[in-house]
Amino acid sequence: MAALAVLRRSAPARLLSGTLCVHSRVLAPWRQYQSNRHFSNDKILVEMDESTGVAVMKMKNPPVNGLSLELLTEFSISLEKLEIDRGCRGLILTSASPKVFSAGLDITEMCGKSAEHYAAFWKAVQEMWLKLFGSNMVTIAAINGSSPAGGCLMAMCCDYRIMADSPKYAIGLNETQLGIVAPFWFKDTMTHTVGSRVTEQSLQLGQMYPAPAALKFGLVDQLVPEDKVQITAAAAMAQWLSVPDHARQITKPMIRKPIVDRLVKQREADIDNFVSFISKESIQKSLQAYMDRLKQKKQ
Numbered sequence: 001m002a003a004l005a006v007l008r009r010s011a012p013a014r015l016l017s018g019t020l021c022v023h024s025r026v027l028a029p030w031r032q033y034q035s036n037r038h039f040s041n042d043k044i045l046v047e048m049d050e051s052t053g054v055a056v057m058k059m060k061n062p063p064v065n066g067l068s069l070e071l072l073t074e075f076s077i078s079l080e081k082l083e084i085d086r087g088c089r090g091l092i093l094t095s096a097s098p099k100v101f102s103a104g105l106d107i108t109e110m111c112g113k114s115a116e117h118y119a120a121f122w123k124a125v126q127e128m129w130l131k132l133f134g135s136n137m138v139t140i141a142a143i144n145g146s147s148p149a150g151g152c153l154m155a156m157c158c159d160y161r162i163m164a165d166s167p168k169y170a171i172g173l174n175e176t177q178l179g180i181v182a183p184f185w186f187k188d189t190m191t192h193t194v195g196s197r198v199t200e201q202s203l204q205l206g207q208m209y210p211a212p213a214a215l216k217f218g219l220v221d222q223l224v225p226e227d228k229v230q231i232t233a234a235a236a237m238a239q240w241l242s243v244p245d246h247a248r249q250i251t252k253p254m255i256r257k258p259i260v261d262r263l264v265k266q267r268e269a270d271i272d273n274f275v276s277f278i279s280k281e282s283i284q285k286s287l288q289a290y291m292d293r294l295k296q297k298k299q
């Protein structure tokens with residue numbers, strides 16, 4: 001079954017055998033979507049180039065692309081659509097806002113809300129991670145601005161990261177600076193990207209790295225001038241897509257599946273941990289103080 005799934009993604013419909021072409025008729029509803037070159041909802045815009053099989057997904061939640069429940073939900077639905085679309089082989093993830101890729105989780109979703117809300121929010125964060133980190137497609141992050149915490153997580157989920165070459169833009173998992181703790185799967189994702197030693201230090205210090213520093217230890221793979229980020233991502237994607245899909249798609253989970261499985265096994269416990277941690281009065285105070293500091297910075 002797994003091999004069939006891989007084959008179904010890797011071969012364009014016209015190259016498939018009779019049996020699989022019958023499947024394409026069964027899947028008529030998404031073929032309707034396939035004919036659209038663009039689809040968008042409030043927070044996510046997708047532009048699909050059917051000639052290359054590459055979708056560009058833009059987060060659009062101004063001013064800073066905070067990962068709200070709404071954005072995360074739309075993100076997962078959009079990614080799911082692309083994942084089952086046999087015409088789509090690659091995803092470029094970027095921001096519709098200049099200067100910020102994503103400010104990470106929307107802190108207002110974690111302040112002064114009910115336990116039910118926190119649980120729903122955290123489930124959506126998990127879902128985003130499971131879908132993006134576990135994607136069968138080639139995923140490239142075109143990081144066109146700052147990318148703290150959850151924004152960095154999203155970028156690290158991708159197969160390749162291209163960032164705007166400016167010391168004004170920083171990336172990293174800064175959770176401890178907010179008085180909160182990145183969960184084990186954020187840590188696993190960073191370890192997967194840059195190794196244990198850098199992760200240990202970065203996570204404890206909640207360190208944000210200007211783009212040039214991030215390149216030095218492999219948190220990002222390539223820096224290019226800000227106005228070249230998208231075109232470079234498209235070129236890198238073409239290179240990744242020159243590898244036969246079936247071989248690449250069997251290789252990727254050899255490394256990622258054990259990491260995905262760790263969260264899958266502990267999803268409910270991880271939600272309970274988050275809800276109990278974030279509901280603590282001391283944590284709420286800490287987040288509120290951080291939000292106040294962000295606002296004061298402007299005055």
Ligand SMILES: CCCCC/C=C/C(=O)SCCNC(=O)CCNC(=O)[C@H](O)C(C)(C)COP(=O)(O)OP(=O)(O)OC[C@H]1O[C@@H](n2cnc3c(N)ncnc32)[C@H](O)[C@@H]1OP(=O)(O)O
Nearest residue numbers: 066103104105106107108146148149150180181182294295
């Ligand atoms: C407990 C379990 C672990 C949970 C794991 C948590 C993961 C996370 O992702 S927590 C979020 C961490 N994110 C940050 O620390 C980013 C904070 N933001 C910034 O550093 C900056 O905003 C920036 C570099 C992303 C952009 O800077 P700039 O262009 O100068 O924009 P402003 O700082 O003026 O922000 C504009 C506006 O947006 C509000 N805001 C910024 N970040 C967030 C956020 N993450 N959530 C909610 N709101 C955010 C900021 O307060 C400003 O609001 P107004 O003053 O009302 O305009």
